[in-house]
Amino acid sequence: MKYGYFDEERHEYVITTPKTPVKWINYVGTLAFGGFVDQTGGALLCKGDPALNRITKYIPQLPAADFRGETLYLRVREADGYRLVTPYFTPCLSPYTRYECRVGQGVSTFVFENGALRVVTRVFVPQGAPCEVRDVEITNLAGWPLTLDAIPVVEYSHFDALKQFTNADWVPQTMQSRWVQDAERGVLLQYAFMKKDTAVNFFTASWPSSSFESDRKRFLGDNEYGTWAHPLSLDGDELSNGEALRGDNIGALMLHLGSLQPNESRRFVTLLGQVAQASDALELLGRYSSAAQVEAALAEIKAFWAAYFDKQQVQTPDAAFNAMLNTHNPHQCYITKNWSRDLSLYQLGFGGRGIGFRDSSQDVMGVLAQAPGEAKALMCNLLSVQTPAGSAMHQFYASTMEANAGDSREVPNAPHYYSDDHLWMVLAVCAYLKETGDFAFLREELPFYEEGLAVEKRQRGSVMEHIRRGLEFTWRDVGAHGLPLLGFADWNDTVNLPRGAESLFTAHLFGAALREWIGLLGYLGDEDAARHYEAYYQEMRARVEQHAWDGAWYVRYFDAQGSPLGSAKNQYGQIFLNGQSWAVLSGFASTERAEQALQSVRERLNTPRGVKLSAPGYTGFDPRLGGVSTYPPGAKENGGIFLHSNPWLVIAETRLGHGDQAYEYYRQINPAAKNDELDGYECEPYVYPQNVLGDEHPQFGLARNTWLSGTASWMYQAATKHILGIQPDYDGLRIDPCIPAEWDGFSVRREFRGCRYEIRVKNPRGLHRGVPHLLVDGARIEGNQAPIFQDSNVHIIEASLGA
Numbered sequence: 001m002k003y004g005y006f007d008e009e010r011h012e013y014v015i016t017t018p019k020t021p022v023k024w025i026n027y028v029g030t031l032a033f034g035g036f037v038d039q040t041g042g043a044l045l046c047k048g049d050p051a052l053n054r055i056t057k058y059i060p061q062l063p064a065a066d067f068r069g070e071t072l073y074l075r076v077r078e079a080d081g082y083r084l085v086t087p088y089f090t091p092c093l094s095p096y097t098r099y100e101c102r103v104g105q106g107v108s109t110f111v112f113e114n115g116a117l118r119v120v121t122r123v124f125v126p127q128g129a130p131c132e133v134r135d136v137e138i139t140n141l142a143g144w145p146l147t148l149d150a151i152p153v154v155e156y157s158h159f160d161a162l163k164q165f166t167n168a169d170w171v172p173q174t175m176q177s178r179w180v181q182d183a184e185r186g187v188l189l190q191y192a193f194m195k196k197d198t199a200v201n202f203f204t205a206s207w208p209s210s211s212f213e214s215d216r217k218r219f220l221g222d223n224e225y226g227t228w229a230h231p232l233s234l235d236g237d238e239l240s241n242g243e244a245l246r247g248d249n250i251g252a253l254m255l256h257l258g259s260l261q262p263n264e265s266r267r268f269v270t271l272l273g274q275v276a277q278a279s280d281a282l283e284l285l286g287r288y289s290s291a292a293q294v295e296a297a298l299a300e301i302k303a304f305w306a307a308y309f310d311k312q313q314v315q316t317p318d319a320a321f322n323a324m325l326n327t328h329n330p331h332q333c334y335i336t337k338n339w340s341r342d343l344s345l346y347q348l349g350f351g352g353r354g355i356g357f358r359d360s361s362q363d364v365m366g367v368l369a370q371a372p373g374e375a376k377a378l379m380c381n382l383l384s385v386q387t388p389a390g391s392a393m394h395q396f397y398a399s400t401m402e403a404n405a406g407d408s409r410e411v412p413n414a415p416h417y418y419s420d421d422h423l424w425m426v427l428a429v430c431a432y433l434k435e436t437g438d439f440a441f442l443r444e445e446l447p448f449y450e451e452g453l454a455v456e457k458r459q460r461g462s463v464m465e466h467i468r469r470g471l472e473f474t475w476r477d478v479g480a481h482g483l484p485l486l487g488f489a490d491w492n493d494t495v496n497l498p499r500g501a502e503s504l505f506t507a508h509l510f511g512a513a514l515r516e517w518i519g520l521l522g523y524l525g526d527e528d529a530a531r532h533y534e535a536y537y538q539e540m541r542a543r544v545e546q547h548a549w550d551g552a553w554y555v556r557y558f559d560a561q562g563s564p565l566g567s568a569k570n571q572y573g574q575i576f577l578n579g580q581s582w583a584v585l586s587g588f589a590s591t592e593r594a595e596q597a598l599q600s601v602r603e604r605l606n607t608p609r610g611v612k613l614s615a616p617g618y619t620g621f622d623p624r625l626g627g628v629s630t631y632p633p634g635a636k637e638n639g640g641i642f643l644h645s646n647p648w649l650v651i652a653e654t655r656l657g658h659g660d661q662a663y664e665y666y667r668q669i670n671p672a673a674k675n676d677e678l679d680g681y682e683c684e685p686y687v688y689p690q691n692v693l694g695d696e697h698p699q700f701g702l703a704r705n706t707w708l709s710g711t712a713s714w715m716y717q718a719a720t721k722h723i724l725g726i727q728p729d730y731d732g733l734r735i736d737p738c739i740p741a742e743w744d745g746f747s748v749r750r751e752f753r754g755c756r757y758e759i760r761v762k763n764p765r766g767l768h769r770g771v772p773h774l775l776v777d778g779a780r781i782e783g784n785q786a787p788i789f790q791d792s793n794v795h796i797i798e799a800s801l802g803a
């Protein structure tokens, strides 16, 4: 079953039925003001912080037909009363002859036709504005005049998103709405008495409202035995004009649109936002009411995305690969960078997560070509929650910069750090410097995180010093085999072994980080420091090679007693994917072991729907292992296809020159390649999910947790830097592809350090890799690195594999 199609010309995915297997969403705005809109127009919006300043009440767990945050009713006057239509399908489940939800960047466009009406709605947040705009155009398709009313409706959440569900007296007693009318328009205000100040949510329309409602009970009617599918108040001509001073606050506006002749259209906008006072809302209405104003605001968003996409565009023989790389993957990377793991259909933004140190450090690497300034700003925030000891706080809240130690807080005797967090930042900083050449960043002074101390009193250090402390922390923090201690967890949050356990993942990540850092120090000419870290690298490598090889693959952990996990000796969890891919990424594995380890992955972990994280899955709760054993075999980290880890395998395969295998692993999880077979998969085909159920699970192939996943950044890196091989370096742009032999070539447009490159790679001999020389603007250059030009001309780089 197909639920839509890719419209690459418009950079959109077009959902053609509201009845997707699960809710499918798109993001509008940013964390400053924004949220997501689903395929039936439901919206979850917040300002600054989804936990502490939530605006709409959107409960993802409610059934698909339910009301979720926002909708629009249309009333067609008929001889015997009114006929209700919702042009987003829900909650009236209105029959349609055409339904489209066009998922663009920062805007979702809904097209609804039912024979009598065409309704086109564009939902977006103008850049920098504290409001969502819905631009609605209704056309009469019937052959006779129609008399129409429009009733846009929003349901508010308490500003403290969790309190909404934990206190059913205090919350409703604080919810208050007021109507403010100026000469022409009315604004319905809803007060959010937040801890330190009062924010004012507002709902208004460019068409005059003849009446309004702010109380859900009155709107639905009959003591709420009226339903969202048929609110009883809509049987009458007008709403009650009730200003609710308690209860479940909503905003409903009655807009009498009058009589539309055949083919005649009416348009209006609604604005839902948050301001300090009513006059600000009216000022916003003045800015985004007319068709020209809406077009201008949309043009700004479009221009942002056009420039964003323009930084890197590819053309390969695989249409699904192109669709992801040219539109949907960079879009997801940016959204993930902005929202971290704070707010999605799956991360519900109640304050448990905020911005994750590990997650955001990886997200940064997915936006470097397009948004290096934003990446740098995020890295500065992250580094400022690194502790003076060198490890990092696991997460922080963007609105307050308060940080904490994540789930480890719940286990009093556990180590209160994660062994991998701080090391990701080494990769992020080096990748940022390669992309931008902004070496001054290394000298920027930033605070360390010292709980309880005002920021001005905290220790400070340069970015270089932060990195140095991180590397020294891991070097010292080792266990019985001299391998890094696990801490509360490493990348795999769900394996929480008792204190004293060692992590091979962290050992390999340490190796990969050291390799990057040594490369940078070498480039900067700091030979002493490079030698210092080279010694660490060689020593850690020797320890891994001595202790961690299990015969046909690497083990993943040693517990505190020195017993391995991820070994053929174990009954469950015999082999872990990350133990193998990262042994290649760190460069620790010899060629022979690397080949063998990846062969073991192929044989024991690969499935046609992606590579499993481990096998076989644990079959019941084991308190010594922790969270991983709470899942049934095949789910999430317990033998599921945890997508985030698949691109690491893709990269590892390219390191060994296996172009066909790398591409095969890439393609088997590319959602765009699944558009015709989504039934068992269920999620959006335009973004990566975090997880897919593995083959030990009866629902093998079912995806969940789309959008906010490290999969986005790493799939983008795997495809662009490692399959296509477009690799920024400190002093040039390297072209080092590793492609499937069947590709006869590909091309890439890339902006790098202000220069524009047109890269054309040919593969006439059906090879995988090997670029011995380049033609740069027609001149031969030995090797595979193109220079950086000091101009803004387009430079043509030609390469031929093997020639």
Ligand code: IFM
Pocket: 356, 358, 359, 490, 491, 492, 493, 494, 637
């Ligand atoms: O690495 C983590 C990530 O930080 C959050 N989601 C789960 C991943 C694997 O456990």
